[in-house]
Amino acid sequence: MTSNPNDTSARLMTLAAKRFRVDASTLAPEDDFFEKLQIDSLQALELLSDVEEAFGVEIPDYELQGVVTFAALAAKIDVRRV
């Protein structure tokens, strides 16, 4: 079964909202999550740990170079879901 990228983005934004205590309804797939969540690279690693656990995937850090939007991160997650 192929996962729906939109679902992945929505789940990802819910995870991010919970982790950084923001209202999920204020987040959009094309948002720059560093800017929108006002997080640094170490906090991004916290989100990565949440993502890996929630989606049951491993995402090496180097896959995230240049990835700044929820939609782009969701695409990386979908590639790893087997």
Added chain:
Amino acid sequence: MTAVTAPCTLSHEAGIYELALHGPPCNEIGTTMLSALEDVLTRLDPAQGRALIIHSSLKSGFSAGADLRELHQGLVDRPEALHGPEIRAFLDRTHAVMNALDLLPMTTIAAIHGVCFGGGFELALTADLRVCDKTARFAFPELRLGVIPGFGGIPRLRRDVGNGLVRDLLLTGRSINAKKALDVGLAAQLVAPGQALEVARSMARQAIKFDPDAMTTCKRFMKPLPLAELELEKDHFVRLAQGPVLRAALDRFTSSTDVRPYLP
């Protein structure tokens, strides 16, 4: 009784020592932390404590690694001819501390949360056992800076896990999460966020019940110090650290104000 030595604190109760790291922002290991650890080592008495727990009381994590800002300052301030000898002298001191921790005649446990990178990872690898909470992440980002781990990381990681993982961590600079650390045997136990220290205390209370001779014999037998490799690692690090790649990477690191990851 509690003795304070910034940026870490050594305490002792019921036969168990606890070494709390608390040097902000994330327990970077430079000359200040090194001096503090040297002092701690002089105060650890196997007759008084049969276990040592190393943990961080900072929210950010166990340790982000070597103090890169201090290293950069040294490369900027000191004459080039002295870079090699001074880096070598610092590594000699660091290895002496790491080796002494590694060989302590007591059961050592690292309780880890959050970031455990580079030199911090190398410190954790001196421990006999590692307890990780779910937030822990491990990485050796050194190759991203044009060097290799210099505090004994490669020989100690090779001692504990398979070479496939060692190469993956080193040659890509990636980080792994706590669950993966447990799966590959890097972590002895995985616990809920915020619980690593309590679980480490429980482990320590169990460990100190055992006969000291049996415990130290077991340690010597199961966890030999890879001395030849450790010496070789220092040679490689000193050579690479004098090259232009590290200097350029540290220039970028110290001048960057971007919140996004800057490493290649």
